[in-house]
Amino acid sequence: MTTADPAGPDLLLEARSLRKEFVTSRGLRKSTLVAVDDVSVGVPAASTLAVVGESGSGKSTLARMCGLLLEPTAGEVVFDGQAVTPEAVQLLRREIQFVFQDPFSSLNPRHTVEQIVTAPLRYQGTRIRKDLRTFAQDLLDRVGINPDHVDRLPSQFSGGQAQRIGIARALACRPRLIICDEAVSALDVSVQAEVLQLLVDLQADYGLGYLFITHDLAVVRLIATHVAVMQSGRLVESGSADQILDAPRERYTQELLKAVPAYPDDWNI
Numbered sequence: 001m002t003t004a005d006p007a008g009p010d011l012l013l014e015a016r017s018l019r020k021e022f023v024t025s026r027g028l029r030k031s032t033l034v035a036v037d038d039v040s041v042g043v044p045a046a047s048t049l050a051v052v053g054e055s056g057s058g059k060s061t062l063a064r065m066c067g068l069l070l071e072p073t074a075g076e077v078v079f080d081g082q083a084v085t086p087e088a089v090q091l092l093r094r095e096i097q098f099v100f101q102d103p104f105s106s107l108n109p110r111h112t113v114e115q116i117v118t119a120p121l122r123y124q125g126t127r128i129r130k131d132l133r134t135f136a137q138d139l140l141d142r143v144g145i146n147p148d149h150v151d152r153l154p155s156q157f158s159g160g161q162a163q164r165i166g167i168a169r170a171l172a173c174r175p176r177l178i179i180c181d182e183a184v185s186a187l188d189v190s191v192q193a194e195v196l197q198l199l200v201d202l203q204a205d206y207g208l209g210y211l212f213i214t215h216d217l218a219v220v221r222l223i224a225t226h227v228a229v230m231q232s233g234r235l236v237e238s239g240s241a242d243q244i245l246d247a248p249r250e251r252y253t254q255e256l257l258k259a260v261p262a263y264p265d266d267w268n269i
């Protein structure tokens, strides 16, 4: 096993030796499953760390700990150089937002787009200068959705458009880190490319860091600056995207890369 990227002052988020155990019970028998085992990774500011690995390797559990949705059994999360304490979690919630895999199940089907993208302001108690409608329309415009559609329901949009709305909601509180958990996996390939391009543009404009969870190495090539590879809850290796994708040291990573289909030529992100 290799160690994670060296810690440095430019790391926006750092996972230090994170471990997560789940206690499961079948009948009277209890057993402990170690979903994440001593994993250390870092997301440099304005960069994208992709965490890859097959199903069940612990990617989502790691993401949920990094996003402060799940308490680690051991280890710590450091945000902007400060170890996250239980008291700090609430304050940091607005700094770290999520975009999930299935846009439709993560958007309330009975809420209008205006309600959806402004909801985080209410949860976080964030004040804005504009009225909510203008705020929502500006956000929609930023993610490539017609601002005139602000009163529509999620069911009136395509999957790619719904994911853009999910991204708009994630942007509402001006976070510094967005955790994308299989955020483009449910979309058609051509739509994936468009949504990835949007994420790249937003990163350039706002200096966002992304923790990008995916099983799809073709997507990793397009978006990642850094890559961490997981297997059975453990970190196999991590480093710059060029190093991991072009010169992986570990056999497991080499095998994963062999299985990657070529991505279409017109994906010029």
Ligand SMILES: Nc1ncnc2c1ncn2[C@@H]1O[C@H](COP(=O)(O)OP(=O)(O)OP(=O)(O)O)[C@@H](O)[C@H]1O
Pocket (backbone or CB within 6 Å): 022, 023, 024, 033, 034, 035, 053, 054, 055, 056, 057, 058, 059, 060, 061, 062, 215
């Ligand atoms: N709440 C939970 N209770 C018990 N076990 C869990 C829980 N959440 C995850 N696990 C287990 O932890 C392991 C890692 O799961 P996790 O979802 O983090 O992996 P993953 O790499 O994200 O997989 P996938 O790509 O399929 O989502 C799996 O064995 C899973 O069954």
